[in-house]
Amino acid sequence: MRIGKAAAGSKSSTTTKLVFICVALLGGFLLVDLLWASSSSSSSSFNWALPTSNVLVFPNHTLPKVHSHVDIYNFTANSWGGTFDMPKEMAHSHLGMVTDGRYIYVVTGQYGPQCRGPTARNFVLDTETKQWQDLPPLPVPRYAPATQLLRGRLHVMGGSKENRHTPGLEHWSIAVKDGKALETEWRTEIPIPRGGPHRACVVFDDRLYVFGGQEGDFMAKPGSPIFKCSRRNEVVYDDVYMLDDDMKWKVLPPMPKPDSHIEFAWAIVNRSLVIVGGTTEKHPNTKKMTLVGEIFQFQFDTQKWKVIGKLPYRVKTTLVGFWNGWLYFTSGQRDKGPDDPAPRKVIGEMWRTKLKLL
Numbered sequence: 122m123r124i125g126k127a128a129a130g131s132k133s134s135t136t137t138k139l140v141f142i143c144v145a146l147l148g149g150f151l152l153v154d155l156l157w158a159s160s161s162s163s164s165s166s167f168n169w170a171l172p173t174s175n176v177l178v179f180p181n182h183t184l185p186k187v188h189s190h191v192d193i194y195n196f197t198a199n200s201w202g203g204t205f206d207m208p209k210e211m212a213h214s215h216l217g218m219v220t221d222g223r224y225i226y227v228v229t230g231q232y233g234p235q236c237r238g239p240t241a242r243n244f245v246l247d248t249e250t251k252q253w254q255d256l257p258p259l260p261v262p263r264y265a266p267a268t269q270l271l272r273g274r275l276h277v278m279g280g281s282k283e284n285r286h287t288p289g290l291e292h293w294s295i296a297v298k299d300g301k302a303l304e305t306e307w308r309t310e311i312p313i314p315r316g317g318p319h320r321a322c323v324v325f326d327d328r329l330y331v332f333g334g335q336e337g338d339f340m341a342k343p344g345s346p347i348f349k350c351s352r353r354n355e356v357v358y359d360d361v362y363m364l365d366d367d368m369k370w371k372v373l374p375p376m377p378k379p380d381s382h383i384e385f386a387w388a389i390v391n392r393s394l395v396i397v398g399g400t401t402e403k404h405p406n407t408k409k410m411t412l413v414g415e416i417f418q419f420q421f422d423t424q425k426w427k428v429i430g431k432l433p434y435r436v437k438t439t440l441v442g443f444w445n446g447w448l449y450f451t452s453g454q455r456d457k458g459p460d461d462p463a464p465r466k467v468i469g470e471m472w473r474t475k476l477k478l479l
Contacts, residue, residue: 187213187234191246196444208253212240215318217268217277218385223248224300226256226270228277229263236285236341236350239264245300256295256302263289264338265318265384271329271364273298278313278331279320281338286353288316288336314370315360319381319438321396325389325421329364330373332396332419333357335381357381357402361419377417377426378402381437386450388443390478394419395429395443397450398436400464409463412437412456416448418478433472435462448476 189211193203212230219226225246232240239262245254259277266280266289278292292310296303313331320334337355341348359375380399387396399413412435415428432450439453451471454464 189213191251205251208244210240210242211244211253212242215239215265215280217263217266217280219268219270219275219322220248221270226268226275226297228256228268228275229259229266229280231264231285233348235345235348236339237348238262239283239285245297247300254300256297257305257307259293260307261291263291267313267320267322267331267334267384269322269324269329270297271324272327274308275302276310276329277307278310278322279316279318279334281316281318284340286337286340288318290314290316311364311368311370314362314372315358317358319384319400321383321387321394323387323389323394325392325394328366330394331360331362332387332394333359333361333376333380333383333399335400355381355403357400374424374426376419377415377428378413380413380417384438386439386441386453388441388448390443390448390476392421393478394421395441395448395476395478397441397448398432398439398453400437404462407463411462412454412464414456414462429478430474434459436468437464443476446475446477447473449473 189207189209190204191207192201194201211227212232213234214231216230217228225248227244227246229239229241229243231237241258241260241262243256243258245256246252247254262283263277263280264285266277268275268277270276273296274294275297276292276294280289281287282289290312292312293307294310295307315334315336317334317336318338321332323330335355335357337353339350340353342351357379359379361373361375363371363373365371379401380396383396383399386398387394396417396419401411401413403409404411414432414435416430416432418427418429435456436450436453439450442449449471452469454467456462457465
């Protein structure tokens with residue numbers, strides 16, 4: 122069993138919950154919902170603390186295993202509590218996910234462990250009733266596509282194609298409202314300029330942004346009966362794109378460094394986007410994957426980047442939230458140590474720090 126400490130949230134009369142879908146992406150949890158109100162803190166220091174209010178126990182996750190249930194973390198009660206099943210037909214990892222505050226839209230992804238194939242099936246979760254419903258399937262399945270809600274439409278773009286390695290450029294959308302699709306088929310939209318999985322995708326001031334990502338990913342080893350993962354060459358990039366009012370892509374200033382595996386490693390704080398950790402270009406000598414330990418801030422108004430802090434260790438595919446002046450991250454895969462940025466063990470710890478952005 123992996124044991125970490127759950128974060129302490131401030132007491133409030135309003136119940137605040139963080140909903141996770143448990144899926145095995147290198148044993149991690151994928152964040153699917155943030156149901157809280159952001160507020161500024163009185164401190165700007167980055168003193169990371171491993172909170173001590175409750176014990177958080179995770180199963181031991183390995184690549185040959187997947188999980189098919191939802192866990193809920195309650196900030197107000199400072200505890201994890203409650204679990205319920207995912208649909209049996211739903212993907213287990215590399216999902217596209219977004220919420221409107223009540224409904225969580227879950228799109229495509231990998232079905233099964235290791236490097237198995239994707240599914241085009243899509244679902245929506247009502248977080249109040251904990252009931253799942255089907256959505257129309259995508260025209261073709263994808264791995265880890267960028268997914269967001271914009272002007273009443275669910276947008277899905279990029280990701281990796283069916284072989285898990287080839288970048289996809291396709292972009293589709295479908296009208297949705299109150300957890301239901303208003304159309305029976307997905308509409309083709311303008312392709313994304315650069316394809317690939319594991320990128321952050323956000324909407325701010327009625328505009329859609331896509332940050333970072335990569336081209337290429339692990340593939341199933343040819344002839345392997347268990348679809349064992351085999352590494353292929355991947356290119357991590359720092360590209361940033363915005364979908365403008367005319368539904369055309371605009372290139373924005375690049376990230377401070379190439380960054381991938383950040384699809385749920387972000388939070389919007391005031392008028393900025395905060396991105397935590399990720400993976401960057403492979404090590405020039407060892408050629409191993411290199412993890413990121415910085416915290417990046419993108420100011421939407423000025424379109425400027427800066428590094429605002431560092432994590433207690435480098436980590437990828439982590440889950441980020443901002444609540445009551447605290448920046449949280451939990452789960453993911455951390456580095457081998459201060460002197461080795463290569464990925465090692467999957468973690469179940471939850472950390473937080475005070476954060477104030479003007």
